[in-house]
Amino acid sequence: MKKTLVMFASAAFFFAACNNSQENQPTQEPAATETTETPATTEAPAGDVATITINGNDAMQFDIHEIKVKEGQTVKLTLHHIGKAPKVAMGHNFVLLAAGVDMAEFAKAAIDAKDNDYIPKNLGKDIIAHTKLIGGGESTEIEFKAPAKGTYDYLCSFPGHSGLMKGKFIVE
Ligand SMILES: [Cu+2]
Numbered sequence: 001m002k003k004t005l006v007m008f009a010s011a012a013f014f015f016a017a018c019n020n021s022q023e024n025q026p027t028q029e030p031a032a033t034e035t036t037e038t039p040a041t042t043e044a045p046a047g048d049v050a051t052i053t054i055n056g057n058d059a060m061q062f063d064i065h066e067i068k069v070k071e072g073q074t075v076k077l078t079l080h081h082i083g084k085a086p087k088v089a090m091g092h093n094f095v096l097l098a099a100g101v102d103m104a105e106f107a108k109a110a111i112d113a114k115d116n117d118y119i120p121k122n123l124g125k126d127i128i129a130h131t132k133l134i135g136g137g138e139s140t141e142i143e144f145k146a147p148a149k150g151t152y153d154y155l156c157s158f159p160g161h162s163g164l165m166k167g168k169f170i171v172e
Pocket of ligand 1: 156
C-alpha cells in the first residue's frame with residue numbers, strides 16, 4: 001500500500017514537472033482525484049523555495065512520513081494541528097534532527113524538557129530546525145535552509161509521540 005502511494009506521489013510530481021508552463025498551479029495537487037487518501041510523501045517543486053505543509057491530528061499522526069527537498073533550497077514548513085485536543089494533552093511540534101542523531105535518545109531527553117516545549121536546551125547542536133509546540137486548530141511556520149544532501153530524521157518530541165510521529169527528510 002505504501003509503495004502505491006509513493007508511486008502515486010511520484011506520478012503527480014512528474015505530471016506537474018511536465019506542465020512547467022503553468023507554474024502558478026499548485027504542484028502538490030494530485031493529478032487524479034480517484035483516491036481519498038493523502039500521499040504519504042511530499043516532494044517539493046524545483047526552485048529556490050520548498051513549501052511544505054505537514055498536518056498532525058488528535059490520533060498522534062503526521063500525514064506525511066517522507067519529505068523531499070533539494071540541497072540549498074529555502075524550506076518554508078508549515079505545521080498544522082488539524083485536531084481539537086489542547087496542547088497539554090496532544091501537543092505537536094516538528095523537530096528536524098542533525099545527521100547521525102539517535103532519535104530514540106533525543107525523544108527520551110525531550111521528556112524532561114517540558115518547560116521548554118519538549119526541546120532539550122542542551123541538545124541544540126542535534127537540531128537543524130524546529131517549530132514551536134502547538135495544540136488543536138493551531139498552525140506554525142518555520143523557515144530554514146535545507147542542509148547538505150542526505151537523509152535526516154524528523155519527529156514530534158511531545159512525550160510518546162515519536163513512535164508514530166516521525167519521518168524522513170531527504171535532501172537531494
Ligand atoms: Cu505530537
